[in-house]
Amino acid sequence: MIKSKYLENLIDAITILPGVGRKSAQRMAYQLLNTNPEKSLHLSQELKNIDTKISKCLVCGVFMDIEEVEKQSSNSCHICERQNRDTSIICVIESASDVYTIDESTNYNGYYFVLQGNLSPIDGRGPSEIGLDKLEKRLSEKNIKELILATNTTIEGEATAHYIKNMATINSIKVSRLAFGLPLNGEIGFLDNETISHAFNERKIL
Amino acid sequence: MIKSKYLENLIDAITILPGVGRKSAQRMAYQLLNTNPEKSLHLSQELKNIDTKISKCLVCGVFMDIEEVEKQSSNSCHICERQNRDTSIICVIESASDVYTIDESTNYNGYYFVLQGNLSPIDGRGPSEIGLDKLEKRLSEKNIKELILATNTTIEGEATAHYIKNMATINSIKVSRLAFGLPLNGEIGFLDNETISHAFNERKIL
Incomplete structure (x- = not known):
């Protein structure tokens, strides 16, 4: 029997989350499909931001927003920058x-x-x-x-x-x-x- | 102390998944940040497909690919369509x-x-x-x-x-x-x- 290809792909993609196996991923996918698609689109956008909006402090390794980094002169985070x-x-x-x-x-x-x-x-x-x-x-x-x-x-x-x-x-x-x-x-x-x-x-x- | 805004938003967004609380969402977000961003982008894309690629059979309610529906004449799924x-x-x-x-x-x-x-x-x-x-x-x-x-x-x-x-x-x-x-x-x-x-x-x- 032919299932939805996109649904199968979605289930596969969800399993990249730590601690989420195939059964849980399947449950999550069906629940997402049954709720407002705006929620999924929101999560989709936030996941995209991992690549474009968040970076690591080059000194200590903490995560920080790229736009915050651009505001200041250096590549280090608020903790490493603080003078006191x-x-x-x-x-x-x-x-x-x-x-x-x-x-x-x-x-x-x-x-x-x-x-x-x-x-x-x-x-x-x-x-x-x-x-x-x-x-x-x-x-x-x-x-x-x-x-x-x-x-x-x-x-x-x-x-x-x-x-x-x-x-x-x-x-x-x-x-x-x-x-x-x-x-x-x-x-x-x-x-x-x-x-x-x-x-x-x-x-x-x- | 100032955290990453996008990281906080990502954690919030992950909690929409069923059975995922704030602590688990936090763990998932940090793990995604530490792995290849391609994986997150892939999951992001698949979540987007919920809105655009998957629909429900109007007769029985099973999920199916919209592109499959467009190939055939009616709005019903493979099971409801099958003659035998x-x-x-x-x-x-x-x-x-x-x-x-x-x-x-x-x-x-x-x-x-x-x-x-x-x-x-x-x-x-x-x-x-x-x-x-x-x-x-x-x-x-x-x-x-x-x-x-x-x-x-x-x-x-x-x-x-x-x-x-x-x-x-x-x-x-x-x-x-x-x-x-x-x-x-x-x-x-x-x-x-x-x-x-x-x-x-x-x-x-x-």
Whole structure:
């Protein structure tokens, strides 16, 4: 039986979204077809903007609007441009979205460096693939005093943090890692054993 | 702190996909930004096609390519057009994707009628919202002998099936419902009590 070719193509295209398999893509496609086409056209336009309206800060790797870049003289973002930031500290993160999370929830006032993911040789992601050569260059050029490692607490994130620690030590730069322990407002019963064991061993005297 | 406006718009637009909340949309947006922009442009184009390339069969409601429709004389789909189908049976389903599922897995040779979802007055979906007025018109006009109800086995699907049964009975049309019971290749331990209870009570002598 002949299906709609365009519908099949749409379903295939939706599967490029992370975590979306063929069954979910099919459900999404049918739902989009049953709703106002304006919504799909809107999403279509916003996806197009990825290519034409958004770029990366050449210094830290955070995403920014190209039209904002054109307004100013340099190719770097608002954080890297701001004069009153502490230039001697760099916080290293795995994903650009973490910049906003950290900047909003802390009073951190240094610079950022966004990795292109984490080290995972099995997936073909070595040091240069995730931008560590760029970071090394920055460490040797600028007068950096502290490197804060805020990579994820996954095995890959830990391996990446370990690699960067060695890199910074060679350059005689102090390295810190975000504290591990119980997340706030959480129930201990829902936590994994490793977290609880770590939090228990590192308990603080009140 | 100033984020990318276009990035925020993209995240908002992605949340129109069913089952995608803000956190998932954010993850999807960052992943799209980190992959080849061609993929996003491709998805963008396919979404645009929803408006311009895909339409619904005016008879049964299945999706079809507009260019296919233009090649033939009428506005109906390949199933409704085919001469050797049994015109006296209609299978009623909730979603257009179920047409393909049933057509591929059975030797059913009648017509289909796709509802716009199921009856759910609390969500503002009454009989005319899901297209039951169209179905009633078709039942009274054509020489229909049997109506096969293949709505989902959810509460809403059952209520919809019940409503259609009454409608068909008024028109003196035989109504059947897909059989309930254990799904094949499944483990009984994973099934809900209601299914097991039903399958047990409706057991067949071998």
